[in-house]
Amino acid sequence: MPSLLPEFNLSRLKVLRSLQIEAWAGGSHPKNHHTVVMDVFSTITSPVFSELVIILGDAQIHRLPSDVTLFETLRKMNQAKPFKLVFSVQVTDSLQGKLGEVRQGLMEALDSATSGGLLDFLDSPPNIRTAPFPIPRWAWA
Amino acid sequence: MALKPALLTGRKLWNRVVIAWHRSKGKINRLLDNTPPKTRGESACRLPHEIVEMITTYLVHDLDALKACSSTCRSWYLAAVPYLHHTLILRDKRPDKTHDKLKPLSKLHKLDLLPLVKEIRVRECSLHPWFIPQVFTPRDLRYFSAFANVQTLALHRMEIHRFIPGIERYFEHFSPTLRSIALYHPYCTPRQLSHFLSLFSNLENIEIHFPTSPLQSNKTISDPAPVPSSIPRLQGRLELSGFPWAETWKHLITSYGNLQFRRMDLWETTGCAPILLEACAETLETLQFSVMGDPDGKCSVGLSADSS
Numbered sequence: 001m002p003s004l005l006p007e008f009n010l011s012r013l014k015v016l017r018s019l020q021i022e023a024w025a026g027g028s029h030p031k032n033h034h035t036v037v038m039d040v041f042s043t044i045t046s047p048v049f050s051e052l053v054i055i056l057g058d059a060q061i062h063r064l065p066s067d068v069t070l071f072e073t074l075r076k077m078n079q080a081k082p083f084k085l086v087f088s089v090q091v092t093d094s095l096q097g098k099l100g101e102v103r104q105g106l107m108e109a110l111d112s113a114t115s116g117g118l119l120d121f122l123d124s125p126p127n128i129r130t131a132p133f134p135i136p137r138w139a140w141a
Numbered sequence: 142m143a144l145k146p147a148l149l150t151g152r153k154l155w156n157r158v159v160i161a162w163h164r165s166k167g168k169i170n171r172l173l174d175n176t177p178p179k180t181r182g183e184s185a186c187r188l189p190h191e192i193v194e195m196i197t198t199y200l201v202h203d204l205d206a207l208k209a210c211s212s213t214c215r216s217w218y219l220a221a222v223p224y225l226h227h228t229l230i231l232r233d234k235r236p237d238k239t240h241d242k243l244k245p246l247s248k249l250h251k252l253d254l255l256p257l258v259k260e261i262r263v264r265e266c267s268l269h270p271w272f273i274p275q276v277f278t279p280r281d282l283r284y285f286s287a288f289a290n291v292q293t294l295a296l297h298r299m300e301i302h303r304f305i306p307g308i309e310r311y312f313e314h315f316s317p318t319l320r321s322i323a324l325y326h327p328y329c330t331p332r333q334l335s336h337f338l339s340l341f342s343n344l345e346n347i348e349i350h351f352p353t354s355p356l357q358s359n360k361t362i363s364d365p366a367p368v369p370s371s372i373p374r375l376q377g378r379l380e381l382s383g384f385p386w387a388e389t390w391k392h393l394i395t396s397y398g399n400l401q402f403r404r405m406d407l408w409e410t411t412g413c414a415p416i417l418l419e420a421c422a423e424t425l426e427t428l429q430f431s432v433m434g435d436p437d438g439k440c441s442v443g444l445s446a447d448s449s
Contacts (some may be wrong), residue, residue, distance in 0.1 A: 008414060008430070012422040020429035022408070033432050040430075055429070134380060134406065135325065135350050 008040045016046035020053035020088070034073040041077050052077065053086040053129075058102055061089065064109040071118035078121050085122055088129040099130055193220045200224070226257040232264040233271035242276040246284035255284065260293040272296075273303045277311065286314045293321045301329035301337050308337060316341050320377070323348040331386035335393045338373060345377035349384055376401045376424070379417070382408040387416050394420050403427065 010016060021037060041052075052074075056064070064070075064087075074085065087110065089102050106128050113119055119126065197220045200206040204225065211221040229249070233242060249255050263272045277285065294315065304311055319341045327334065327349065338344065373393075379402045390413060394400060400420040406429040407414055418425070 008418075010418070010428070012419065013425050013428070014423055015426050016428060018427040020406075020427065022429060022431040036432060053429075134348075134382070134408075 008043070010040065010043045011045045013044070013046055015048055016044060017048050018051040018053060019044065019049070020055055022055040022090075034069060038073060038077060042080065044081060049081065050084055051086060052083040053088050055088050055090060055131075056106075058089055058091065058105075061102070061105045061109050064106075065112035065116065065118070068118065071113065075121045082123075084124070085119075085126040086129055087126055088131050090133050091130050092133045093136065102130060103128055188216075190216060190220070193217055197221050197224060201227075222254075223257050226254050228260040228262060229258045230262045230264065231272065232266055242271055243278075243281040243285070246281055250284045250287060255287045256289050258288055259290055260295070261288070261291055262295040263297060263299060265298040270298060270300050270303075273300060274307075274311070282311070285311065288315065290318055291315050292318055293323070294319060295323040295325070296327065297325045299324065299327050301327050301333055305329075305333055305336070309340060312337070313340050317343065319344055321346040321348070323350075325350050326352055331388035332392055334386070335389045335396075338389075339393065339396070341373055344373040344375060346379070347375070348378075348380040349382075350380075351383035351385065372397045374401070376403060378402065378404040378406070380406040381410045381413060384410045384413055387412045390416050390420065400424075405429070407431075 010019075019041065054070075077083070078085075087106060089106055091099060091102060110119070110126060110128070114125070193216055197207065197210055197217075200210065200221075201224045207221045207225050211218040211225060226249070229245070231243070231245065246255075249258070265271065301308070320343060322338070322341065322344060324334075329337065334349075338347065375393075379400075390400070394416070400417070401424045402417075402421045403424055404427040405417060405421065405425060407417070408431045410417075414430075418428075
């Protein structure tokens with residue numbers, strides 16, 4: 001089947017270890033996002049691929065446990081090519097002082113997803129990370 | 142108060158001589174060692190330098206605390222001062238003035254602090270750009286060229302095209318040490334950008350963020366198509382958002398061969414993804430991209446809704 005997005009054919013990347021996808025969780029995405037992500041994911045041929053990172057904004061965290069379609073897609077992807085799952089929250093400058101709360105919120109959301117059986121396809125629990133928002137506040141203008 | 146010799150017994154006199162000798166010895170030692178005079182902060186000064194450094198590293202984001210540390214004694218000053226002057230922020234504090242825009246440089250030069258600066262941020266605060274060649278007096282350019290240890294340049298709305306030709310005069314001295322460059326909303330042509338990036342032969346990380354809409358004003362800039370001047374290493378991280386020009390990378394690749402980035406973060410990078418992925422096929426370990434939707438419910442990867 002031809003790729004929906006030929007510009008994102010990852011089959012030539014020989015040492016790709018980690019794929020990180022932003023703005024694809026929390027329930028506010030169009031219906032075919034999952035198809036597109038699956039399509040890109042299926043082009044990976046790197047023998048060292050081992051990690052899939054889902055990048056969230058802090059506002060998306062509380063919607064995570066109800067995004068059943070996301071976890072179903074992750075299940076299919078994991079069956080096709082096993083990976084270590086990571087959830088990473090992008091934190092803006094104003095939230096830097098509340099990193100603990102952000103992490104706690106994400107842990108609770110993932111606990112909720114786990115207790116609902118949405119993550120039972122994983123060999124080990126997902127990791128949690130926080131990362132700064134890519135553009136610093138001083139350069140927004 | 143003068144002491145009456147007759148009132149001093151032999152024992153008392155001896156004690157005074159001993160005390161005077163110890164004090165003199167201390168003064169002489171301090172002069173020889175160049176150690177600071179003992180003060181009330183003596184106990185803090187006695188801490189091993191490694192411990193003082195560990196404490197100051199915890200305070201790198203707290204400028205007030207660092208300033209307080211640097212006022213304690215010489216050893217604390219030495220530990221705190223590299224962090225105090227690590228990042229130099231240049232901005233136009235007085236848009237109404239037409240001269241002395243780079244006054245902070247002369248102050249840093251006077252205090253011999255230029256070598257401590259590891260990161261320079263240039264920020265535009267008004268609609269009219271201030272960081273242009275015309276603000277560099279010969280003296281300012283001399284001071285600007287004296288930065289010997291800058292590893293990161295972050296330039297906000299820099300009008301790169303205004304520095305061309307002759308951009309080397311202003312930026313080439315960063316080449317030996319510069320590892321990372323961040324450009325927020327730069328104004329230039331694709332080739333001017335690749336020329337600018339090629340000034341820095343040890344450059345590893347590039348971050349370029351454009352506004353969501355394409356830069357209309359860039360289309361009016363003439364492009365003299367300068368030749369890239371060196372071979373940047375480009376082995377670290379590439380972050381692009383809203384970046385419209387595949388030509389920049391084509392120009393670098395045709396001039397020097399493939400890029401070697403290990404990590405790539407692509408957001409709304411119309412047309413750039415294929416050439417970048419192809420160029421870094423042997424080295425790319427981590428790829429980050431965004432999935433976006435348009436109002437019709439269609440979605441795209443790393444592309445803006447406008448371009449889909």
